[in-house]
Every structure is written in structure tokens, then in C-alpha cells.
Amino acid sequence: MTQTRRELFRLATGGIGFTALADRLMADPVSAAPHFAPRAKRVIYLFQHGGPSQLDLYDYKPALTRLHGTELPDSVRMGQRLTGMTAFQAKFPTAPSIFKYAQYGPDGMWLSEILPHTAQVAGEICLIRSMHTEAINHDPAVTFFQTGFQLAGRPSIGSWISYGLGSECSDLPSFVVFVSQGKGASQALADRQWGSGFLPTRYQGVKFRAAADPVLYLSNPDGYSSTARRRYLDDLARLNGIKLADSGDPEIATRINQYEMAFKMQSSVPGLTDLSDEPESTFRMYGPDSRTPGSYAANCILARRLAERGVRFVQLFHRGWDQHGSLPRDIRLQCQQTDQPSAALITDLKQRGLLDDTLVIWGGEFGRTVYSQGTLTAADYGRDHHPRCFAMWIAGGGVRGGLTYGATDDFSYNVVENPVDVHDLHATVLHCLGMDHTRLTFKFQGRHYRLTDVKGRVVRELLA
Numbered sequence: 001m002t003q004t005r006r007e008l009f010r011l012a013t014g015g016i017g018f019t020a021l022a023d024r025l026m027a028d029p030v031s032a033a034p035h036f037a038p039r040a041k042r043v044i045y046l047f048q049h050g051g052p053s054q055l056d057l058y059d060y061k062p063a064l065t066r067l068h069g070t071e072l073p074d075s076v077r078m079g080q081r082l083t084g085m086t087a088f089q090a091k092f093p094t095a096p097s098i099f100k101y102a103q104y105g106p107d108g109m110w111l112s113e114i115l116p117h118t119a120q121v122a123g124e125i126c127l128i129r130s131m132h133t134e135a136i137n138h139d140p141a142v143t144f145f146q147t148g149f150q151l152a153g154r155p156s157i158g159s160w161i162s163y164g165l166g167s168e169c170s171d172l173p174s175f176v177v178f179v180s181q182g183k184g185a186s187q188a189l190a191d192r193q194w195g196s197g198f199l200p201t202r203y204q205g206v207k208f209r210a211a212a213d214p215v216l217y218l219s220n221p222d223g224y225s226s227t228a229r230r231r232y233l234d235d236l237a238r239l240n241g242i243k244l245a246d247s248g249d250p251e252i253a254t255r256i257n258q259y260e261m262a263f264k265m266q267s268s269v270p271g272l273t274d275l276s277d278e279p280e281s282t283f284r285m286y287g288p289d290s291r292t293p294g295s296y297a298a299n300c301i302l303a304r305r306l307a308e309r310g311v312r313f314v315q316l317f318h319r320g321w322d323q324h325g326s327l328p329r330d331i332r333l334q335c336q337q338t339d340q341p342s343a344a345l346i347t348d349l350k351q352r353g354l355l356d357d358t359l360v361i362w363g364g365e366f367g368r369t370v371y372s373q374g375t376l377t378a379a380d381y382g383r384d385h386h387p388r389c390f391a392m393w394i395a396g397g398g399v400r401g402g403l404t405y406g407a408t409d410d411f412s413y414n415v416v417e418n419p420v421d422v423h424d425l426h427a428t429v430l431h432c433l434g435m436d437h438t439r440l441t442f443k444f445q446g447r448h449y450r451l452t453d454v455k456g457r458v459v460r461e462l463l464a
Contacts, residue, residue: 034433043158043358043361044359045313046362049138049318050184051322051364053367058112059389068378069094092371093371094411107404114335128394129389130407132421134421138385141366152190152192155197155198156196158177158313159175159196159197161175162313165312171261171267172265172269172309173206173311175203175311177207177315180317180318182338184323191207217262219266278301282348286301287344295337296338300316304345304352318338361393362394366387367386367388368385368390370411392425399464406419425459
């Protein structure tokens, strides 16, 4: 629609404010409120990208020691799908973990010696040893965990939660993402893993960087004042509002909303990311990397600071867990980077009274095989991808601390007790937040979609 100068000023000074109009037109198809009383208000998801080995961290199999180097029985493998990296191996030699295990917490949770700090919070975490997934390669497996579907294009879990519950914070995004690099082999990580898919783009994750400007283009250009920025945004909002009133396009409303959020973040983000007000005890708690911007430890501190400010969903992606070779060396390095900060986050949240209503999730996209990929010696081995069984833990937000749930066979190859799949995990997370996963839907191309697709059950045994 073409506007004359006179019409433009008439509309721009009309009785309805365009920002208010945008808010009204952006009202969610579901109310931004829980379906029932929530156990948690927010989520911090510590995603370990690459597939941590459950055998070397959480799934204690002492009987494997006497089977070192022996062929994995066909009765265990049962012709299950293999990756292209090991499908043509002539042999599948069993590789027991070289790490010692001990029991921790009030219920005797078995944990590896390379998780000494996690061991100290064993009473707070719920260890799920019976996770399984459908995907066997990294990208579809990560996409499955993030969106509930192996093909790209659907909203991420953070976007779904932001859509369903809205935000508790007016000057920060409801969904924030950090990415850190570990010391092991890494796979590509696409920005779409925190995208909003077919939901309005206001629900996509905002990636914070370890840079002078944590969010791209947040600062004003040199010589451009905040007052000038405010006048520019007001004028732009009027122009966008005219188009919005004419077309009703929700993406225009998103644009107005996001410009306003960016303006607010110019004040809120510098204070958030400046850790100079943290006491020395915080840095000692989170470990030696915690003063290094962009490290996993520093990002864990920022996750806690975001939780304090009411951000709904914070996700840390830590790369480096793809250990096809030299696993004993590389997994040690990964744990040196992640074990202390992960445990410190639990302790820190609890000390501040935030753990009860913050759900913390730790885990990757799949596990690793019991058989060795490549060289197998007494002290060295690698492991291929393994979707049939792996381990994750959750804590806080109404979860039963100290619980070990599910079990695998003697080779940590198949789930034999209390299986939990990706949709079950998603359904349980939504339940902790007060949402019925079957009711959190969005109509797209004639179908009502949901995070859990057509499956999923709430694993009530995990709940306090």
C-alpha cells in the first residue's frame, strides 16, 4: 500500500501505538502460561556436543575387564546399524574402560574417577543410564535432540519453551545460547540448532559470543548517540507499524519487538557479561578456566547470571566429545574443562536458592560403542557412535536427586531396564515447566505440530 506524506503523519500520530499493536498481534496461539503448577521456571541445558562415552563416565561395567579384546558377541549386537566408520571392520574387539569407578551420594551412584566434582553433587543429580535415540550420525542426532525430529526445519526446544511460557525478563531474550570449544575432535554445529523453525522468529535463540560485543551489531556505530538510536527506532517503528496494520504479517511485529529488545540489551548485556562484580570465591568454584571469556566455565557462570535475571532457557553447546581415537587422553581433557564447572553450577544455583526452580540438563546426542574403533591397547582405544544406549543427567526443578534410573546389558550396548527416548525426555522437561507436551502445539501447513511429534511420555519416576 502506497502512503502519501499526509497519510503517513496521520497514521503515525494516531490513537494506537505501533509497539502496542505489535504486541497485540504477536499474542501467542497458546497463552504464555503453564498448563498446571510448574516444578521449574527455567532450564539450563549443558549440551555436550559429539557424544560422551557412557562407559567411561557413568555406566560401570566391571565384568568387561576380563573380556578385554574379545569379540563382541553377535547375540549382543544383533545386526544393529553401524556407522560407515566401523561397518567394514573385520572385528569388533571389546574395550573396557580403563577408568576406576566409585559410589557417591546417599544412594551409591557409580561415577568415573574423571568426574571428581560431579561426584560431590551426586545427591543432587538424577542419572539416566537408559537413554536411546534413533539417529546414529551427529547432525541428525543433534537435530533430533534439539527439535524432536531428525530433519532440519522444526523449532528447537528452547524456542518451543519460549513460545509456550513467554519471558520473565523484559530486557534480555528469553532464549540465550553459548558455544564453547573443547580440546577433542569436533563436528560442525549449525545455528539452526537453536532456530525457531516455523514458529515466529522472535522465539529463536540469541547467540552470545566471547567478544567485545557479545551480540552482533548491538553497539552503536562510532559517533552515533543513544538518543539518535532512540529517535531512529521510533521512526522505524511507525513505518513498520503502518505496514503491520495493513498486512497483519507477524514477522513485521517480530521485527518491531526485536528492535526494541536490542535497544534494551544495549544496557542490560554489558552488565550481564562483565564478571568483575563476581567474588573470587566464584572463580575458585568454577575452576581455572572461569576467567577465560568463551570457555565452558565462564559460560556456566553467565548461565547462572542469566537464570538470576529470569531468562527462560539457556543452552551451552560444548564441542569436542567425538572421540573415535585416543579416547582415554581426550576424554580426560574434556572432563578437565567440564566436570568442575558443571558441578559448580549445581552448587551455585543451590546456594542462591535457584536450583529448586531451575532444571539443569547434561548430555550429548548419543553414546559410544563398547567395541574399539581402530587401535586397541591396554591404555588406548577409540569408540564409534552408539545410539542404542547412553547416559544423561538432570538436576533441580522438581527432579529426584541421587536417583540412578535405567540399566543396560553387560556390554552397555542395549537398554534392559526403563528405556527413555528423546521424546520422553522432552515430555518430562515440559512437564517440569508446567506444560502438557500434547497441548503445546503450533499449526503449520494444516497440521498441529508439537516438540514431541506423536510420541513421548512423562517419566514420572524421575520426579521428586
